[in-house]
Amino acid sequence: MSFSKTQNRWDGFLKKIEERFQEVLEKTEAALPLLFEATDFETTTFSNAWQGIYSQASDLIYKINDTWDEKVEEAFENAGIDFGSDQFNQERDKGYRIQFELEQKLKSYEVKIFANAAKKLVQQVQDILSNDFCCSQCQAKLPVKSNFFRSYYSTCEYCQTVNTFEPGTKARNIEHFAIHALGEEAALQYYLSYEELKFQNYLKDKDIHKKEELDAQYQKYVETYLKKRIEIIPDYKDRYEKDLKAKTAFLTNY
Amino acid sequence: MEDNNHQKKKKEKNILDDILANAVSSTKKHEETSAGLETKKCKSCGAARPDDTDLRYCDFCGDQFY
Numbered sequence: 001m002s003f004s005k006t007q008n009r010w011d012g013f014l015k016k017i018e019e020r021f022q023e024v025l026e027k028t029e030a031a032l033p034l035l036f037e038a039t040d041f042e043t044t045t046f047s048n049a050w051q052g053i054y055s056q057a058s059d060l061i062y063k064i065n066d067t068w069d070e071k072v073e074e075a076f077e078n079a080g081i082d083f084g085s086d087q088f089n090q091e092r093d094k095g096y097r098i099q100f101e102l103e104q105k106l107k108s109y110e111v112k113i114f115a116n117a118a119k120k121l122v123q124q125v126q127d128i129l130s131n132d133f134c135c136s137q138c139q140a141k142l143p144v145k146s147n148f149f150r151s152y153y154s155t156c157e158y159c160q161t162v163n164t165f166e167p168g169t170k171a172r173n174i175e176h177f178a179i180h181a182l183g184e185e186a187a188l189q190y191y192l193s194y195e196e197l198k199f200q201n202y203l204k205d206k207d208i209h210k211k212e213e214l215d216a217q218y219q220k221y222v223e224t225y226l227k228k229r230i231e232i233i234p235d236y237k238d239r240y241e242k243d244l245k246a247k248t249a250f251l252t253n254y
Numbered sequence: 255m256e257d258n259n260h261q262k263k264k265k266e267k268n269i270l271d272d273i274l275a276n277a278v279s280s281t282k283k284h285e286e287t288s289a290g291l292e293t294k295k296c297k298s299c300g301a302a303r304p305d306d307t308d309l310r311y312c313d314f315c316g317d318q319f320y
Binding site for chain 2: 044048051053134135136160161163164
């Protein structure tokens with residue numbers, strides 16, 4: 001097969017992968033929120049469903065590299081293109097680029113879909129916590145914290161009885177599910193930039209972006225992520241430095 | 255050709271449906287707790303725990319709370 005025919009087939013294959021990928025995620029974007037509402041904001045089912053879809057989308061992405069290794073590389077060589085030549089590298093990098101772009105898109109989709117679900121959950125919980133809660137002894141109204149999602153003692157100011165407030169499963173899921181999703185959404189741009197810099201280094205096979213530049217970008221991602229969490233649960237402020245150190249440990253330790 | 259496309263679309267739809275159905279059927283369901291207030295009461299005299307007391311002894315009858 002001639003070079004141009006091989007190139008056309010390679011381009012066509014890449015286009016099809018992109019289209020199929022887009023299609024899967026568009027359908028997901030429509031279906032997952034419905035599932036979340038139908039299960040009454042049940043976060044485990046939602047996460048399991050996403051895991052299945054993520055796996056399908058990842059398979060599509062990695063098909064690019066697998067197909068290059070199994071068929072396309074050889075086809076270009078048979079078409080007279082030398083291994084390692086500029087033309088050869090250009091075609092190979094085309095695959096790398098699309099693979100990377102789809103990975104970035106998948107990450108963005110994941111963050112967006114989870115953040116949208118998290119916002120719905122937060123709204124639900126705000127509605128629940130804005131209800132009246134009364135002392136179990138004297139029925140006087142007891143104030144409830146709107147930004148604390150664990151159980152806590154609350155003393156009735158009328159009869160001095162200690163009540164235990166249980167915020168409920170949905171509110172507890174703010175801490176287990178929503179704050180991570182909303183933190184990731186706030187910090188997404190820095191995460192994508194960090195990955196972009198890493199990819200450019202990989203593509204050129206040298207450090208065109210120095211480690212300090214990469215680390216700074218990652219640091220911004222972590223800081224924005226943690227600050228968003230504090231915005232939702234102010235108590236996290238006390239452990240900010242500890243969290244920051246833990247989440248950036250691999251930058252300094254390795 | 256059109257038939258093939260139709261078959262393929264049907265299969266693709268089924269994959270997504272299967273993933274969602276599988277997630278719904280295979281996820282272990284836990285009982286959901288509602289938001290609310292409760293008070294620990296002494297098993298002996300039924301008194302509730304007043305402020306500034308601990309959970310070891312009842313402030314009214316002196317019995318152990320637990």
